[in-house]
Amino acid sequence: MKIILASNSPRRIELLKKLQLQFKIQPPNIDEEINEKDPIKHVLTLSKLKAENVFKDFNSIVIGADTIVFHKEIFGKPKDYLDAYNMLKSLSGTWHEVFTGVTILLKNESISFFERTKVKFKKLSDELIKYYLSTGEPFDKAGAYAIQGLGSILIEKIDGDFYNVMGLPISKLWDVLWNRGIISETKRKNFKQRS
Numbered sequence: 001m002k003i004i005l006a007s008n009s010p011r012r013i014e015l016l017k018k019l020q021l022q023f024k025i026q027p028p029n030i031d032e033e034i035n036e037k038d039p040i041k042h043v044l045t046l047s048k049l050k051a052e053n054v055f056k057d058f059n060s061i062v063i064g065a066d067t068i069v070f071h072k073e074i075f076g077k078p079k080d081y082l083d084a085y086n087m088l089k090s091l092s093g094t095w096h097e098v099f100t101g102v103t104i105l106l107k108n109e110s111i112s113f114f115e116r117t118k119v120k121f122k123k124l125s126d127e128l129i130k131y132y133l134s135t136g137e138p139f140d141k142a143g144a145y146a147i148q149g150l151g152s153i154l155i156e157k158i159d160g161d162f163y164n165v166m167g168l169p170i171s172k173l174w175d176v177l178w179n180r181g182i183i184s185e186t187k188r189k190n191f192k193q194r195s
Helices: 010-018 038-056 079-092 127-136 150-154 162-166 171-179 183-194
Strands: 002-004 063-069 093-104 110-120 155-159
Touching: 002 162, 010 162, 010 171, 038 063, 038 093, 038 110, 079 127, 093 162, 093 171, 110 162, 110 171, 127 150, 150 155
Parallel strands: 002 063
Antiparallel strands: 063 093, 093 110, 110 155
16 A cells, blocks of 8 residues: 655655655645644644545555644744744753654554654854854744754754654654554565665
8 A cells, every 4th residue: 555645844755765665745735823732732633634634635544744843832833034033042052842743544543643852952142043044944944943954053962863853753653654564564574685
């Protein structure tokens, strides 16, 4: 059965490719503005909405995901320069959490889980924040930074799954796909032979 990633995120596409699975991309058409303050409920709700939106049109396995940064409040993608600046200023010198919710929809089953990673920023000067914003990198990223890009210079420590901060906890996703038998026996045999 085909796997469809309900996303057009270049980072999620890149991460799912690391699992060496064949998949197609179908971005969902949903309003991502929801009124949910709890970070876990927020990401699980949006991952499910994304997966359901795509699943209704396909008889396939659909994976939906949503990532947010949480520091006293939920930080999604910044709306503009000032919003991004305020996010980075708020995260400066502190720990925050990154949550990703994942929903996998099958013909007769829905599987949802989340991953949490803690990230500590260095103390950021206004000059560094403005420089980083001038690169344009942060504007389509939750929390206004890309840990896999230049945003890595903002990070002091990380506790947990690095890939979760990028947008998809691939180790946990692999475990779920493997344990549910979604990864075929053929794929398993090929994988074992290469090891």
